[in-house]
Amino acid sequence: MCFIQSKENVFYLTNFYTDPHERLMGLFLFKNTEPFFVCPQMEARQAKEAGWNYQIVGYGDHENPWELIHQFLIKQKLTIQTLAIEKEVTSYSRVESLLQIVKPSQVVPVENILNEFRVIKDEKEVSILKQAAELADYGVQVGINALKDGVTEMEVLATIEYELKKKGIREMSFSTMVLFGEKSGQPHGNPGGKKLSEGDFVLFDLGVILDGYCSDITRTFVYKTYNEQQKRIYDTVLKAQLAALQSSKPGIRIGDLDSTARAIITDSGYGDYFPHRLGHGLGINVHEYPSMSHTNDELLKEGMVYTIEPGIYIPNIGGVRIEDDVLITNNGFETLTKFPKEFTIIK
Numbered sequence: 086m087c088f089i090q091s092k093e094n095v096f097y098l099t100n101f102y103t104d105p106h107e108r109l110m111g112l113f114l115f116k117n118t119e120p121f122f123v124c125p126q127m128e129a130r131q132a133k134e135a136g137w138n139y140q141i142v143g144y145g146d147h148e149n150p151w152e153l154i155h156q157f158l159i160k161q162k163l164t165i166q167t168l169a170i171e172k173e174v175t176s177y178s179r180v181e182s183l184l185q186i187v188k189p190s191q192v193v194p195v196e197n198i199l200n201e202f203r204v205i206k207d208e209k210e211v212s213i214l215k216q217a218a219e220l221a222d223y224g225v226q227v228g229i230n231a232l233k234d235g236v237t238e239m240e241v242l243a244t245i246e247y248e249l250k251k252k253g254i255r256e257m258s259f260s261t262m263v264l265f266g267e268k269s270g271q272p273h274g275n276p277g278g279k280k281l282s283e284g285d286f287v288l289f290d291l292g293v294i295l296d297g298y299c300s301d302i303t304r305t306f307v308y309k310t311y312n313e314q315q316k317r318i319y320d321t322v323l324k325a326q327l328a329a330l331q332s333s334k335p336g337i338r339i340g341d342l343d344s345t346a347r348a349i350i351t352d353s354g355y356g357d358y359f360p361h362r363l364g365h366g367l368g369i370n371v372h373e374y375p376s377m378s379h380t381n382d383e384l385l386k387e388g389m390v391y392t393i394e395p396g397i398y399i400p401n402i403g404g405v406r407i408e409d410d411v412l413i414t415n416n417g418f419e420t421l422t423k424f425p426k427e428f429t430i431i432k
Contacts, residue, residue: 217300218421258292303408
């Protein structure tokens with residue numbers, strides 16, 4: 086028996102996307118028996134409308150869903166030898182509840198199997214990801230248009246998200262980043278009340294969720310004027326990003342992409358200022374398998390989608406990150422995010 090309860094994997098297997106918050110939602114899969122889905126009764130109809138055609142065990146807030154699950158399993162007269170769970174996300178209390186109603190001889194993780202399914206995107210998924218990337222491109226343009234002397238990071242952020250909501254986007258992939266000046270030197274900085282000044286780096290990092298799939302783009306600009314150090318940092322990051330892109334094709338070791346970009350940044354004297362991996366898988370989650378780290382020995386395969394996002398971040402000066410969403414094709418790659426990335430001064 087396999088128990089799937091993360092909203093991302095439930096969506097992948099049922100086409101039903103919801104956040105149940107603290108309530109139990111889960112998919113039970115069996116080798117020789119039809120699956121069933123457990124969810125709050127108030128969402129059972131939506132699950133059916135999303136396309137789930139098997140049994141649904143719905144429950145009210147006054148009921149214990151584990152008791153209903155136990156009763157359902159008894160009726161099925163199943164003998165459970167192996168229980169597979171999402172080890173990384175299933176809480177200890179839920180594992181305890183499962184083990185009170187089934188007595189498997191072993192409990193095994195299922196993440197690796199699910200990762201292998203999800204890492205290769207089909208045509209429908211790629212189509213959605215391309216549309217999500219187009220909206221991310223649009224968000225960057227909205228951000229540029231909102232720049233003016235004295236505007237704050239949060240004011241620009243609000244404009245970006247408002248315009249995207251007008252396009253029908255309910256959720257961003259993650260907390261939008263708009264960072265000015267020295268704050269761009271914080272890889273995961275928090276936007277606030279900092280005002281834009283001439284000579285600042287301006288870093289946008291944003292993405293949207295469209296039909297359950299995420300996009301993720303980063304672009305960095307300078308406002309009105311720049312110095313040679315800023316130009317040198319930018320050119321180094323762009324060179325590293327383009328080199329990693331050009332190395333992207335089926336059969337290439339994933340870790341080699343990171344090493345390619347990192348070598349360029351290190352050889353330029355900025356190796357200590359590139360503190361994170363090159364990128365991450367992209368799909369239903371904004372950060373998913375595979376990790377684009379130099380230690381990853383797996384090979385790129387056609388249909389993989391991931392980010393390439395090298396950066397240089399210098400304290401008290403600022404930073405540059407350039408990020409694209411990348412699809413591996415049968416003989417190379419395609420960047421899904423298309424916003425221009427040459428060194429640009431925003432006037």
